[in-house]
Amino acid sequence: MSDLKQDTERNILQAASRVFIKKGMGGTRMQEIADEAKINKSLLHYYYRSKQLLFEAVFKNTMLEFIAIISKIFNSDEELKIKIPLIVETYTDYLGKNPYIISFILRELQSEPKIILKIVEMIEIKFFKFFNQVAQEVSEKKIKEIKPEHLFINILSLTIFPIIAKPLIRAALMKGDNEKYMQFIEERKKVVADFIFSAIY
Amino acid sequence: MSDLKQDTERNILQAASRVFIKKGMGGTRMQEIADEAKINKSLLHYYYRSKQLLFEAVFKNTMLEFIAIISKIFNSDEELKIKIPLIVETYTDYLGKNPYIISFILRELQSEPKIILKIVEMIEIKFFKFFNQVAQEVSEKKIKEIKPEHLFINILSLTIFPIIAKPLIRAALMKGDNEKYMQFIEERKKVVADFIFSAIY
DNA sequence: TATAAATTTGACCAAATAGTTAAACTAAAA
DNA sequence: TTTTAGTTTAACTATTTGGTCAAATTTATA
Numbered sequence: 001m002s003d004l005k006q007d008t009e010r011n012i013l014q015a016a017s018r019v020f021i022k023k024g025m026g027g028t029r030m031q032e033i034a035d036e037a038k039i040n041k042s043l044l045h046y047y048y049r050s051k052q053l054l055f056e057a058v059f060k061n062t063m064l065e066f067i068a069i070i071s072k073i074f075n076s077d078e079e080l081k082i083k084i085p086l087i088v089e090t091y092t093d094y095l096g097k098n099p100y101i102i103s104f105i106l107r108e109l110q111s112e113p114k115i116i117l118k119i120v121e122m123i124e125i126k127f128f129k130f131f132n133q134v135a136q137e138v139s140e141k142k143i144k145e146i147k148p149e150h151l152f153i154n155i156l157s158l159t160i161f162p163i164i165a166k167p168l169i170r171a172a173l174m175k176g177d178n179e180k181y182m183q184f185i186e187e188r189k190k191v192v193a194d195f196i197f198s199a200i201y
Numbered sequence: 202m203s204d205l206k207q208d209t210e211r212n213i214l215q216a217a218s219r220v221f222i223k224k225g226m227g228g229t230r231m232q233e234i235a236d237e238a239k240i241n242k243s244l245l246h247y248y249y250r251s252k253q254l255l256f257e258a259v260f261k262n263t264m265l266e267f268i269a270i271i272s273k274i275f276n277s278d279e280e281l282k283i284k285i286p287l288i289v290e291t292y293t294d295y296l297g298k299n300p301y302i303i304s305f306i307l308r309e310l311q312s313e314p315k316i317i318l319k320i321v322e323m324i325e326i327k328f329f330k331f332f333n334q335v336a337q338e339v340s341e342k343k344i345k346e347i348k349p350e351h352l353f354i355n356i357l358s359l360t361i362f363p364i365i366a367k368p369l370i371r372a373a374l375m376k377g378d379n380e381k382y383m384q385f386i387e388e389r390k391k392v393v394a395d396f397i398f399s400a401i402y
Numbered sequence: 403t404a405t406a407a408a409t410t411t412g413a414c415c416a417a418a419t420a421g422t423t424a425a426a427c428t429a430a431a432a
Numbered sequence: 433t434t435t436t437a438g439t440t441t442a443a444c445t446a447t448t449t450g451g452t453c454a455a456a457t458t459t460a461t462a
Contacts, residue, residue: 008409026227027312030450040411045451107308109368111228116372123373144399149374149385150392157362162354164365167310171317172324173350184350191351198345199400209439231420241441246421 009047012037013057016044020058021104025112028055056115059108062101063119069094071126074152080137080200085193088159092189095163096182103164127152143200151200158192210248213238214258217245221259222305229256257316260309263302264320270295272327275353281338281401286394289360293390296364297383304365328353344401352401359393 015037019028030051034041048054073087095102109116134148162169162185174180216238220229231252235242249255274288296303310317335349363370363386375381 023312024227026225029448031448041450042412042452043410046409049451051450103307103311106304106365106369107311109372110304110308111224113368116368117377120372120377123369127373146392146396147388150389150396152374153363153370153389154359154393154396156366157358158355160366161358161362164307165354165357165361167314167317168307168324169354171321172328173354176318176321187348188351188354191347192355195347195351195355195400199396230418232418242420243422243442244440247439250421252420 008039008043012039012044012047012054013061016054017058017062020055021062021100024104024107025051025055059105059112059115060119063105064122066101066105067123067126074127074130080133080143081197084155084196087155088193088196089189091159092185092192095160096185099163099166102160106164146200154199155196158188158195162188209240209244213240213245213248213255214262217255218259218263221256222263222301225305225308226252226256260306260313260316261320264306265323267302267306268324268327275328275331281334281344282398285356285397288356289394289397290390292360293386293393296361297386300364300367303361307365347401355400356397359389359396363389 012033016033019033019036023032028051030044031041033054034044037044044054048057070091073090074083076083076086078086130152131148134143134146134151137143138145166181169184170176170178170181174184213234217234220234220237224233229252231245232242234255235245238244245255249258271292274291275284277284277287279287331353332349335344335347335352338344339346367382370385371377371379371382375385
Protein backbone atom coordinates (compact mmCIF):
# COMPACT_ATOMS: atom_id res chain seq x y z
CA MET A 1 0.00 0.00 0.00
CA SER A 2 1.51 3.31 -1.04
CA ASP A 3 1.93 6.29 1.22
CA LEU A 4 -0.51 8.24 -0.91
CA LYS A 5 -3.16 5.59 -0.58
CA GLN A 6 -2.70 5.52 3.19
CA ASP A 7 -2.94 9.28 3.26
CA THR A 8 -6.18 9.32 1.31
CA GLU A 9 -7.66 6.54 3.40
CA ARG A 10 -6.77 8.28 6.66
CA ASN A 11 -7.94 11.60 5.29
CA ILE A 12 -11.31 10.06 4.48
CA LEU A 13 -11.62 8.40 7.86
CA GLN A 14 -10.81 11.60 9.69
CA ALA A 15 -13.19 13.67 7.61
CA ALA A 16 -15.89 11.04 8.07
CA SER A 17 -15.27 11.07 11.81
CA ARG A 18 -15.73 14.80 12.04
CA VAL A 19 -19.01 14.69 10.14
CA PHE A 20 -20.46 11.48 11.60
CA ILE A 21 -19.67 12.48 15.17
CA LYS A 22 -21.47 15.77 14.77
CA LYS A 23 -24.43 14.63 12.69
CA GLY A 24 -24.73 10.91 13.34
CA MET A 25 -25.23 8.11 10.83
CA GLY A 26 -28.71 9.21 9.77
CA GLY A 27 -27.92 12.91 9.53
CA THR A 28 -24.75 12.55 7.49
CA ARG A 29 -24.61 12.74 3.67
CA MET A 30 -21.81 11.03 1.76
CA GLN A 31 -21.37 14.21 -0.28
CA GLU A 32 -20.74 16.14 2.93
CA ILE A 33 -17.95 13.76 3.90
CA ALA A 34 -16.45 14.07 0.42
CA ASP A 35 -16.54 17.87 0.69
CA GLU A 36 -14.99 17.75 4.15
CA ALA A 37 -12.18 15.52 2.80
CA LYS A 38 -11.94 17.65 -0.35
CA ILE A 39 -12.24 14.63 -2.67
CA ASN A 40 -14.70 13.06 -5.05
CA LYS A 41 -17.65 11.17 -3.63
CA SER A 42 -16.75 8.04 -5.59
CA LEU A 43 -13.48 7.81 -3.69
CA LEU A 44 -15.41 7.16 -0.50
CA HIS A 45 -16.87 4.06 -2.12
CA TYR A 46 -13.52 3.09 -3.54
CA TYR A 47 -11.89 2.91 -0.10
CA TYR A 48 -14.91 1.95 1.97
CA ARG A 49 -17.55 0.04 0.03
CA SER A 50 -20.61 1.67 1.54
CA LYS A 51 -21.80 4.32 3.94
CA GLN A 52 -22.52 1.59 6.47
CA LEU A 53 -18.95 0.23 6.35
CA LEU A 54 -17.43 3.70 6.55
CA PHE A 55 -19.66 4.45 9.50
CA GLU A 56 -18.65 1.25 11.26
CA ALA A 57 -14.99 2.07 10.81
CA VAL A 58 -15.59 5.49 12.34
CA PHE A 59 -17.70 4.11 15.17
CA LYS A 60 -15.19 1.42 16.06
CA ASN A 61 -12.35 3.92 16.06
CA THR A 62 -14.25 6.37 18.22
CA MET A 63 -15.34 3.68 20.63
CA LEU A 64 -11.80 2.33 21.01
CA GLU A 65 -10.42 5.79 21.66
CA PHE A 66 -13.11 6.48 24.21
CA ILE A 67 -12.62 3.18 26.02
CA ALA A 68 -8.86 3.63 26.02
CA ILE A 69 -9.08 7.04 27.63
CA ILE A 70 -11.70 6.09 30.17
CA SER A 71 -10.00 2.85 31.24
CA LYS A 72 -6.60 4.49 31.48
CA ILE A 73 -7.95 6.94 34.01
CA PHE A 74 -9.91 4.38 35.98
CA ASN A 75 -7.17 1.77 36.13
CA SER A 76 -4.23 3.78 37.40
CA ASP A 77 -2.55 2.68 40.63
CA GLU A 78 -3.47 5.34 43.21
CA GLU A 79 -5.90 4.64 45.98
CA LEU A 80 -9.43 5.93 45.54
CA LYS A 81 -8.96 9.04 47.67
CA ILE A 82 -6.39 10.27 45.16
CA LYS A 83 -7.82 8.61 42.11
CA ILE A 84 -11.43 9.80 42.15
CA PRO A 85 -10.75 13.55 42.09
CA LEU A 86 -8.25 12.80 39.33
CA ILE A 87 -10.83 10.86 37.33
CA VAL A 88 -13.38 13.64 37.68
CA GLU A 89 -10.96 16.35 36.63
CA THR A 90 -9.28 14.52 33.78
CA TYR A 91 -12.52 13.18 32.49
CA THR A 92 -14.40 16.47 32.69
CA ASP A 93 -11.60 18.11 30.74
CA TYR A 94 -11.62 15.42 28.08
CA LEU A 95 -15.40 15.54 27.68
CA GLY A 96 -15.39 19.32 27.60
CA LYS A 97 -12.85 19.31 24.78
CA ASN A 98 -14.64 16.54 22.86
CA PRO A 99 -18.28 17.20 23.65
CA TYR A 100 -19.71 15.46 20.60
CA ILE A 101 -18.02 12.09 21.07
CA ILE A 102 -20.04 10.79 23.98
CA SER A 103 -23.32 12.03 22.53
CA PHE A 104 -22.39 10.32 19.28
CA ILE A 105 -21.67 7.00 20.97
CA LEU A 106 -24.84 7.00 23.04
CA ARG A 107 -27.01 8.16 20.16
CA GLU A 108 -25.78 5.49 17.77
CA LEU A 109 -25.86 2.71 20.35
CA GLN A 110 -29.52 3.52 20.85
CA SER A 111 -30.32 1.97 17.47
CA GLU A 112 -27.46 -0.34 16.51
CA PRO A 113 -27.70 -3.66 18.30
CA LYS A 114 -25.29 -5.48 15.97
CA ILE A 115 -22.34 -3.21 16.53
CA ILE A 116 -22.81 -3.38 20.27
CA LEU A 117 -22.22 -7.10 20.45
CA LYS A 118 -18.95 -6.83 18.59
CA ILE A 119 -17.72 -4.24 21.05
CA VAL A 120 -18.81 -5.89 24.28
CA GLU A 121 -15.63 -7.90 24.74
CA MET A 122 -13.49 -4.84 24.33
CA ILE A 123 -15.28 -3.16 27.18
CA GLU A 124 -16.21 -5.65 29.84
CA ILE A 125 -12.72 -6.72 30.73
CA LYS A 126 -11.35 -3.24 31.05
CA PHE A 127 -12.67 -2.27 34.46
CA PHE A 128 -11.91 -5.30 36.58
CA LYS A 129 -9.01 -3.52 38.18
CA PHE A 130 -11.11 -0.57 39.30
CA PHE A 131 -13.92 -2.86 40.45
CA ASN A 132 -11.52 -4.98 42.48
CA GLN A 133 -9.99 -1.91 44.00
CA VAL A 134 -13.36 -0.61 45.14
CA ALA A 135 -14.36 -4.01 46.54
CA GLN A 136 -11.01 -4.15 48.32
CA GLU A 137 -11.30 -0.71 49.90
CA VAL A 138 -14.87 -1.49 50.94
CA SER A 139 -13.82 -4.71 52.63
CA GLU A 140 -11.01 -2.85 54.39
CA LYS A 141 -13.62 -0.29 55.56
CA LYS A 142 -11.65 2.45 53.88
CA ILE A 143 -14.85 3.60 52.13
CA LYS A 144 -18.54 3.08 52.80
CA GLU A 145 -20.33 -0.01 51.53
CA ILE A 146 -21.16 0.35 47.83
CA LYS A 147 -21.18 -2.02 44.87
CA PRO A 148 -18.31 -1.16 42.51
CA GLU A 149 -20.65 -1.05 39.51
CA HIS A 150 -22.79 1.59 41.16
CA LEU A 151 -19.87 3.75 42.16
CA PHE A 152 -18.54 3.39 38.63
CA ILE A 153 -21.84 4.46 37.08
CA ASN A 154 -22.24 7.27 39.61
CA ILE A 155 -18.89 8.74 38.62
CA LEU A 156 -19.70 8.46 34.94
CA SER A 157 -23.19 9.91 35.46
CA LEU A 158 -21.95 12.96 37.33
CA THR A 159 -19.30 13.74 34.74
CA ILE A 160 -20.96 12.73 31.48
CA PHE A 161 -24.55 13.87 31.91
CA PRO A 162 -23.82 17.59 32.26
CA ILE A 163 -21.95 17.39 28.95
CA ILE A 164 -24.62 15.64 26.91
CA ALA A 165 -27.35 17.79 28.45
CA LYS A 166 -25.48 20.98 27.57
CA PRO A 167 -28.22 22.56 25.42
CA LEU A 168 -30.83 21.84 28.07
CA ILE A 169 -28.74 23.06 30.99
CA ARG A 170 -27.54 26.14 29.19
CA ALA A 171 -31.09 27.05 28.20
CA ALA A 172 -32.75 26.23 31.51
CA LEU A 173 -30.13 27.37 34.00
CA MET A 174 -27.91 29.86 32.15
CA LYS A 175 -30.43 31.68 29.94
CA GLY A 176 -28.44 30.59 26.91
CA ASP A 177 -25.15 32.06 28.12
CA ASN A 178 -22.32 29.81 26.96
CA GLU A 179 -19.71 31.38 29.23
CA LYS A 180 -21.81 30.65 32.29
CA TYR A 181 -22.23 27.07 31.18
CA MET A 182 -18.49 26.58 30.77
CA GLN A 183 -17.86 28.11 34.16
CA PHE A 184 -20.46 25.76 35.61
CA ILE A 185 -18.65 22.74 34.14
CA GLU A 186 -15.35 24.07 35.47
CA GLU A 187 -16.89 24.43 38.95
CA ARG A 188 -18.12 20.88 38.79
CA LYS A 189 -14.58 19.47 38.87
CA LYS A 190 -14.38 20.37 42.53
CA VAL A 191 -18.09 20.06 43.32
CA VAL A 192 -18.39 16.54 41.97
CA ALA A 193 -15.15 15.35 43.54
CA ASP A 194 -16.31 16.72 46.92
CA PHE A 195 -19.76 15.26 46.43
CA ILE A 196 -18.43 11.77 45.79
CA PHE A 197 -15.89 12.14 48.57
CA SER A 198 -18.62 13.01 51.07
CA ALA A 199 -20.74 10.16 49.81
CA ILE A 200 -18.21 7.38 50.24
CA TYR A 201 -15.98 8.49 53.14
CA MET B 202 -64.04 21.61 14.29
CA SER B 203 -65.86 18.28 14.22
CA ASP B 204 -65.16 15.45 16.64
CA LEU B 205 -63.91 13.35 13.76
CA LYS B 206 -61.41 15.96 12.74
CA GLN B 207 -60.15 16.27 16.30
CA ASP B 208 -59.87 12.52 16.51
CA THR B 209 -57.84 12.29 13.33
CA GLU B 210 -55.61 15.15 14.39
CA ARG B 211 -54.93 13.60 17.78
CA ASN B 212 -54.46 10.20 16.23
CA ILE B 213 -51.81 11.63 13.93
CA LEU B 214 -50.03 13.46 16.73
CA GLN B 215 -49.93 10.38 18.90
CA ALA B 216 -48.72 8.15 16.09
CA ALA B 217 -46.11 10.74 15.17
CA SER B 218 -44.98 10.91 18.80
CA ARG B 219 -44.45 7.18 18.98
CA VAL B 220 -42.37 7.13 15.81
CA PHE B 221 -40.44 10.39 16.31
CA ILE B 222 -39.54 9.57 19.90
CA LYS B 223 -38.09 6.22 18.90
CA LYS B 224 -36.37 7.21 15.66
CA GLY B 225 -35.82 10.95 15.91
CA MET B 226 -36.51 13.63 13.31
CA GLY B 227 -33.88 12.39 10.88
CA GLY B 228 -34.69 8.70 11.19
CA THR B 229 -38.44 9.02 10.77
CA ARG B 230 -40.28 8.64 7.43
CA MET B 231 -43.63 10.32 6.90
CA GLN B 232 -44.92 7.05 5.44
CA GLU B 233 -44.06 5.31 8.68
CA ILE B 234 -46.12 7.78 10.67
CA ALA B 235 -49.01 7.33 8.24
CA ASP B 236 -48.79 3.55 8.65
CA GLU B 237 -48.64 3.88 12.43
CA ALA B 238 -51.76 6.08 12.37
CA LYS B 239 -53.38 3.78 9.76
CA ILE B 240 -54.13 6.64 7.40
CA ASN B 241 -52.99 8.04 4.07
CA LYS B 242 -49.74 9.97 3.94
CA SER B 243 -51.46 13.01 2.42
CA LEU B 244 -53.52 13.39 5.56
CA LEU B 245 -50.39 14.20 7.50
CA HIS B 246 -49.82 17.18 5.26
CA TYR B 247 -53.47 18.12 5.43
CA TYR B 248 -53.40 18.52 9.20
CA TYR B 249 -49.75 19.54 9.67
CA ARG B 250 -48.27 21.30 6.67
CA SER B 251 -44.85 19.69 6.74
CA LYS B 252 -42.68 17.13 8.49
CA GLN B 253 -40.92 19.96 10.28
CA LEU B 254 -44.16 21.39 11.70
CA LEU B 255 -45.41 17.97 12.72
CA PHE B 256 -42.11 17.32 14.42
CA GLU B 257 -42.22 20.61 16.27
CA ALA B 258 -45.71 19.84 17.55
CA VAL B 259 -44.46 16.48 18.82
CA PHE B 260 -41.31 17.95 20.34
CA LYS B 261 -43.16 20.72 22.12
CA ASN B 262 -45.69 18.28 23.53
CA THR B 263 -43.01 15.90 24.72
CA MET B 264 -40.97 18.67 26.28
CA LEU B 265 -43.98 20.09 28.11
CA GLU B 266 -44.90 16.69 29.48
CA PHE B 267 -41.35 16.07 30.59
CA ILE B 268 -40.99 19.44 32.29
CA ALA B 269 -44.37 19.05 33.97
CA ILE B 270 -43.42 15.70 35.47
CA ILE B 271 -39.94 16.72 36.54
CA SER B 272 -41.02 20.01 38.11
CA LYS B 273 -43.96 18.43 39.90
CA ILE B 274 -41.59 16.07 41.67
CA PHE B 275 -38.97 18.68 42.48
CA ASN B 276 -41.39 21.32 43.71
CA SER B 277 -43.42 19.39 46.24
CA ASP B 278 -43.51 20.62 49.83
CA GLU B 279 -41.53 18.07 51.84
CA GLU B 280 -38.12 18.87 53.22
CA LEU B 281 -35.13 17.52 51.31
CA LYS B 282 -34.58 14.52 53.56
CA ILE B 283 -37.98 13.20 52.50
CA LYS B 284 -38.09 14.71 49.05
CA ILE B 285 -34.83 13.51 47.55
CA PRO B 286 -35.42 9.76 47.95
CA LEU B 287 -38.90 10.40 46.57
CA ILE B 288 -37.50 12.24 43.55
CA VAL B 289 -35.05 9.46 42.86
CA GLU B 290 -37.65 6.71 43.11
CA THR B 291 -40.45 8.45 41.22
CA TYR B 292 -38.13 9.71 38.58
CA THR B 293 -36.33 6.41 38.07
CA ASP B 294 -39.69 4.72 37.64
CA TYR B 295 -40.88 7.29 35.14
CA LEU B 296 -37.68 7.12 33.09
CA GLY B 297 -37.70 3.33 33.19
CA LYS B 298 -41.22 3.26 31.81
CA ASN B 299 -40.51 5.91 29.17
CA PRO B 300 -36.91 5.22 28.28
CA TYR B 301 -37.00 6.84 24.85
CA ILE B 302 -38.33 10.24 25.88
CA ILE B 303 -35.23 11.64 27.52
CA SER B 304 -32.93 10.29 24.80
CA PHE B 305 -35.24 11.86 22.25
CA ILE B 306 -35.16 15.27 23.92
CA LEU B 307 -31.39 15.31 24.36
CA ARG B 308 -30.76 14.00 20.87
CA GLU B 309 -32.93 16.58 19.16
CA LEU B 310 -31.72 19.47 21.31
CA GLN B 311 -28.20 18.63 20.16
CA SER B 312 -29.01 20.04 16.72
CA GLU B 313 -32.03 22.35 17.05
CA PRO B 314 -31.02 25.73 18.42
CA LYS B 315 -34.23 27.47 17.30
CA ILE B 316 -36.62 25.26 19.22
CA ILE B 317 -34.52 25.61 22.36
CA LEU B 318 -35.00 29.34 22.56
CA LYS B 319 -38.77 29.03 22.36
CA ILE B 320 -38.76 26.58 25.23
CA VAL B 321 -36.35 28.37 27.56
CA GLU B 322 -39.01 30.44 29.30
CA MET B 323 -41.08 27.35 29.99
CA ILE B 324 -38.19 25.79 31.82
CA GLU B 325 -36.20 28.37 33.69
CA ILE B 326 -38.93 29.52 36.01
CA LYS B 327 -39.96 26.06 37.08
CA PHE B 328 -37.26 25.23 39.58
CA PHE B 329 -37.03 28.35 41.72
CA LYS B 330 -38.88 26.65 44.51
CA PHE B 331 -36.47 23.75 44.71
CA PHE B 332 -33.46 26.04 44.38
CA ASN B 333 -34.71 28.26 47.18
CA GLN B 334 -35.39 25.28 49.36
CA VAL B 335 -31.84 23.99 48.92
CA ALA B 336 -30.36 27.43 49.61
CA GLN B 337 -32.57 27.68 52.67
CA GLU B 338 -31.57 24.30 54.10
CA VAL B 339 -27.92 25.07 53.41
CA SER B 340 -28.13 28.38 55.27
CA GLU B 341 -29.85 26.62 58.16
CA LYS B 342 -26.97 24.09 58.15
CA LYS B 343 -29.46 21.29 57.63
CA ILE B 344 -27.36 20.06 54.71
CA LYS B 345 -23.78 20.58 53.61
CA GLU B 346 -22.75 23.59 51.56
CA ILE B 347 -23.66 23.07 47.89
CA LYS B 348 -24.99 25.31 45.14
CA PRO B 349 -28.59 24.40 44.35
CA GLU B 350 -27.86 24.13 40.62
CA HIS B 351 -25.17 21.55 41.26
CA LEU B 352 -27.33 19.44 43.55
CA PHE B 353 -30.09 19.66 40.97
CA ILE B 354 -27.83 18.50 38.16
CA ASN B 355 -26.32 15.80 40.37
CA ILE B 356 -29.73 14.32 41.04
CA LEU B 357 -30.65 14.43 37.36
CA SER B 358 -27.28 12.97 36.36
CA LEU B 359 -27.52 10.03 38.71
CA THR B 360 -31.04 9.15 37.60
CA ILE B 361 -31.03 10.00 33.90
CA PHE B 362 -27.61 8.87 32.75
CA PRO B 363 -28.07 5.16 33.54
CA ILE B 364 -31.23 5.24 31.40
CA ILE B 365 -29.76 6.88 28.33
CA ALA B 366 -26.62 4.77 28.58
CA LYS B 367 -28.64 1.55 28.76
CA PRO B 368 -27.14 -0.14 25.68
CA LEU B 369 -23.62 0.67 26.86
CA ILE B 370 -24.17 -0.41 30.46
CA ARG B 371 -26.00 -3.57 29.51
CA ALA B 372 -23.27 -4.54 27.09
CA ALA B 373 -20.31 -3.58 29.24
CA LEU B 374 -21.52 -4.59 32.70
CA MET B 375 -24.30 -7.15 32.15
CA LYS B 376 -23.01 -9.07 29.14
CA GLY B 377 -26.16 -8.11 27.26
CA ASP B 378 -28.54 -9.49 29.90
CA ASN B 379 -31.62 -7.27 30.02
CA GLU B 380 -32.92 -8.73 33.28
CA LYS B 381 -29.69 -7.86 35.04
CA TYR B 382 -29.86 -4.35 33.70
CA MET B 383 -33.41 -3.85 34.98
CA GLN B 384 -32.43 -5.22 38.36
CA PHE B 385 -29.49 -2.83 38.38
CA ILE B 386 -31.80 0.14 37.76
CA GLU B 387 -34.14 -1.10 40.48
CA GLU B 388 -31.21 -1.32 42.91
CA ARG B 389 -30.22 2.21 42.07
CA LYS B 390 -33.37 3.67 43.63
CA LYS B 391 -31.90 2.92 47.05
CA VAL B 392 -28.24 3.21 46.10
CA VAL B 393 -28.59 6.68 44.60
CA ALA B 394 -30.81 7.96 47.40
CA ASP B 395 -28.26 6.73 49.96
CA PHE B 396 -25.40 8.13 47.92
CA ILE B 397 -26.92 11.61 47.79
CA PHE B 398 -27.94 11.38 51.43
CA SER B 399 -24.39 10.59 52.48
CA ALA B 400 -23.07 13.36 50.28
CA ILE B 401 -25.17 16.20 51.66
CA TYR B 402 -25.83 15.24 55.30
C1' DT C 403 10.47 4.30 -22.27
C1' DA C 404 6.51 1.31 -22.45
C1' DT C 405 3.24 -1.34 -19.97
C1' DA C 406 0.50 -2.48 -16.21
C1' DA C 407 -1.66 -1.40 -11.98
C1' DA C 408 -3.61 1.65 -8.81
C1' DT C 409 -6.04 5.88 -7.99
C1' DT C 410 -9.27 9.62 -9.02
C1' DT C 411 -12.97 11.75 -11.42
C1' DG C 412 -17.48 13.08 -13.71
C1' DA C 413 -21.57 11.39 -15.45
C1' DC C 414 -25.12 8.61 -14.53
C1' DC C 415 -28.73 5.36 -12.19
C1' DA C 416 -32.22 3.64 -9.11
C1' DA C 417 -34.47 3.98 -4.88
C1' DA C 418 -36.35 6.64 -1.31
C1' DT C 419 -38.90 10.35 0.22
C1' DA C 420 -41.22 14.95 1.28
C1' DG C 421 -44.64 17.23 -0.69
C1' DT C 422 -48.64 18.38 -4.35
C1' DT C 423 -52.96 17.94 -6.66
C1' DA C 424 -57.17 16.72 -8.33
C1' DA C 425 -60.68 13.69 -7.74
C1' DA C 426 -63.69 10.91 -4.65
C1' DC C 427 -66.15 10.54 -0.64
C1' DT C 428 -68.83 12.02 3.61
C1' DA C 429 -71.74 14.60 6.32
C1' DA C 430 -74.05 18.55 7.45
C1' DA C 431 -76.89 22.63 5.86
C1' DA C 432 -80.31 24.72 2.86
C1' DT D 433 -83.04 16.17 -2.24
C1' DT D 434 -79.44 19.25 -3.57
C1' DT D 435 -75.63 21.94 -2.38
C1' DT D 436 -71.69 22.99 0.06
C1' DA D 437 -67.86 22.51 2.99
C1' DG D 438 -64.80 19.50 5.04
C1' DT D 439 -62.18 15.12 4.81
C1' DT D 440 -59.66 11.31 2.68
C1' DT D 441 -57.40 9.02 -0.99
C1' DA D 442 -54.52 7.57 -5.09
C1' DA D 443 -51.47 9.06 -8.39
C1' DC D 444 -47.91 11.98 -9.38
C1' DT D 445 -43.68 15.26 -9.03
C1' DA D 446 -39.30 16.97 -7.75
C1' DT D 447 -35.43 16.33 -5.15
C1' DT D 448 -32.17 14.08 -2.51
C1' DT D 449 -29.00 10.53 -1.98
C1' DG D 450 -26.31 6.11 -1.89
C1' DG D 451 -24.13 3.78 -5.14
C1' DT D 452 -22.07 2.34 -10.01
C1' DC D 453 -19.07 2.58 -14.01
C1' DA D 454 -16.19 3.66 -17.60
C1' DA D 455 -12.88 6.87 -18.76
C1' DA D 456 -8.95 9.73 -17.37
C1' DT D 457 -4.96 10.31 -14.69
C1' DT D 458 -1.19 9.13 -11.89
C1' DT D 459 2.15 5.92 -10.11
C1' DA D 460 4.80 1.81 -10.07
C1' DT D 461 7.12 -1.85 -12.72
C1' DA D 462 9.49 -4.25 -16.53
